Amino acid sequence: xxxxxxxxxxxxxxxxxxxxxxxxxxxxxxxxxxxxxxxxxxxxxxxxxxxxxxxxxxxxxxxxxxxxxxxxxxxxxxxxxxxxxxxxxxxxxxxxxxxxxxxxxxxxxxxxxxxxxxxxxxxxxxxxxxxxxxxxxxxxxxxxxxxxxxxxxxxxxxxxxxxxxxxxxxxxxxxxxxxxxxxxxxxxxxxxxxxxxxxxxxxxxxxxxxxxxxxxxxxxxxxxxxxxxxxxxxxxxxxxxxxxxxxxxxx
Amino acid sequence: xxxxxxxxxxxxxxxxxxxxxxxxxxxxxxxxxxxxxxxxxxxxxxxxxxxxxxxxxxxxxxxxxxxxxxxxxxxxxxxxxxxxxxxxxxxxxxxxxxxxxxxxxxxxxxxxxxxxxxxxxxxxxxxxxxxxxxxxxxxxxxxxxxxxxxxxxxxxxxxxxxxxxxxxxxxxxxxxxxxxxxxxxxxxxxxxxxxxxxxxxxxxxxxxxxxxxxxxxxxxxxxxxxxxxxxxxxxxxxxxxxxxxxxxxxxxxxxxxxxxxxxxxxxxxxxxxxxxxxxxxxxxxxxxxxxxxxxxxxxxxxxxxxxxxxxxxxxxxxxxxxxxxxxxxxxxx
Numbered sequence: 001x002x003x004x005x006x007x008x009x010x011x012x013x014x015x016x017x018x019x020x021x022x023x024x025x026x027x028x029x030x031x032x033x034x035x036x037x038x039x040x041x042x043x044x045x046x047x048x049x050x051x052x053x054x055x056x057x058x059x060x061x062x063x064x065x066x067x068x069x070x071x072x073x074x075x076x077x078x079x080x081x082x083x084x085x086x087x088x089x090x091x092x093x094x095x096x097x098x099x100x101x102x103x104x105x106x107x108x109x110x111x112x113x114x115x116x117x118x119x120x121x122x123x124x125x126x127x128x129x130x131x132x133x134x135x136x137x138x139x140x141x142x143x144x145x146x147x148x149x150x151x152x153x154x155x156x157x158x159x160x161x162x163x164x165x166x167x168x169x170x171x172x173x174x175x176x177x178x179x180x181x182x183x184x185x186x187x188x189x190x191x192x193x194x195x196x197x198x199x200x201x202x203x204x205x206x207x208x209x210x211x212x213x214x215x216x217x218x219x220x221x222x223x224x225x226x227x228x229x230x231x232x233x234x235x236x237x238x239x240x241x242x243x244x245x246x247x248x249x250x251x
Numbered sequence: 252x253x254x255x256x257x258x259x260x261x262x263x264x265x266x267x268x269x270x271x272x273x274x275x276x277x278x279x280x281x282x283x284x285x286x287x288x289x290x291x292x293x294x295x296x297x298x299x300x301x302x303x304x305x306x307x308x309x310x311x312x313x314x315x316x317x318x319x320x321x322x323x324x325x326x327x328x329x330x331x332x333x334x335x336x337x338x339x340x341x342x343x344x345x346x347x348x349x350x351x352x353x354x355x356x357x358x359x360x361x362x363x364x365x366x367x368x369x370x371x372x373x374x375x376x377x378x379x380x381x382x383x384x385x386x387x388x389x390x391x392x393x394x395x396x397x398x399x400x401x402x403x404x405x406x407x408x409x410x411x412x413x414x415x416x417x418x419x420x421x422x423x424x425x426x427x428x429x430x431x432x433x434x435x436x437x438x439x440x441x442x443x444x445x446x447x448x449x450x451x452x453x454x455x456x457x458x459x460x461x462x463x464x465x466x467x468x469x470x471x472x473x474x475x476x477x478x479x480x481x482x483x484x485x486x487x488x489x490x491x492x493x494x495x496x497x498x499x500x501x502x503x504x505x506x507x508x509x510x511x512x513x514x515x516x517x518x519x520x521x522x523x524x525x526x527x528x529x530x531x532x533x534x535x536x537x538x539x540x541x542x543x544x545x546x547x548x549x550x551x552x553x554x555x556x557x558x559x560x561x562x563x564x565x566x567x568x569x570x571x572x573x574x575x576x577x578x579x580x581x582x583x584x
Contacts, residue, residue: 119318119320123318123323125311126276126278126311127311127316127335128310128339131302138324
């Protein structure tokens, strides 16, 4: 295979992968975040303590986590068809990808949110804050660095899973590596694909780590003070219209 | 507790101090009894479930709370931390930042509005914590070991701030501590807790006037043994007007006796001189009845060491009869 033959295939595969992973990650975060929060809130001693709900969600998450992805994908075919109208193609792959990532992400959210100091929750309670306020102003913002790391982990895992969706004709880089590289002995194409995957994952991991570290440092732990000025420039600009304007009028 | 006073609750770890203060805003619910803050019965507002209803949350907004570990949100700037209770109250953005800057000015951190808690020292964090507690314009401020994580110097400055706020805003302060120093330097009244019960309580002057008070003894510890036989060791407690008189030198001159001071703990509590002193008089007790009587006449409380309280009616002399202390010793209800 020449480069001119490979290029369109690789381009298409790249877009397919990003498309599938992007949408499924979005769904996983949107559904996994509330689920993870519920796991913490309904737990014993939680703000919304409810053993039944906690056990049910916990079990559903465990089942979702224990199911091998390829089995889940096949098991969900009927469900997939009812949602996207087909079981073949990249749209169809998003459904099982998202479903498998939701419990994965929910557990990571649970761990991250549990790390938040209970004293902060108490402080907001003592101010008269309700549960929703505590979730919005304490639990989520305080665990944000961890939540970003969790999202990174989930996206990387989804890229891995997306290779398997090649079996339902979803396309993507993994599928390309298997069909052309492995089954047709196009070793060169296979290694290029693997290389691209490695680069994509590195970029995502780096971006995620960077974002998490940046947030963590801001709230975090001494030693980073000199750099903070640079890092704080942006958040300060965001809050300008709301908080900085009245300062001028007050003085 | 009376309105406008600084009330200290002291006790060892595990005595139930924190539970007590957390019951005041119902972070912890008492299994029985009621909690009344500023005339409002909070236990009646609480409802049944573990979640706080709207009324209780509104009431909590009027009770400020300061924590040992500050409990500031690390994801927010100092200013945004102080704005948090105002957000809960539903104030507009402009109002919030005006109020927050005002409060920062009050606690002396006007220049730190844009900093994050991680960039502040412990004392500064606690000042932010206090500013945040004041945002809801509370009548009552609860302080749960607010100075326990701070060094002595910072502790003094934070206590000074609490004292100022108490005077200027008429804020009633309930503080929990295990440090006697804290009670000594800011409290008008104090209570001692042991194993979940309040064993002593009263104003500092009342406690001092109470014979055998553990709190008074702990606040003003005196020690020292007789330097020989034929000596009388006497503990003299100063409180009220007598504390301004040079009674010891008067005693020495009037009866022409030599007095040695074995130990003394004098201080100014709530603007008044109070304290205890252990002095030694030459001769046995029998020979010193007259000088001791003189001390009593000056309105001082005198306890003879090594003597049973029954033998010495440790009550104030007639001169200070009006200020006779009421013995406040009761179990927690």
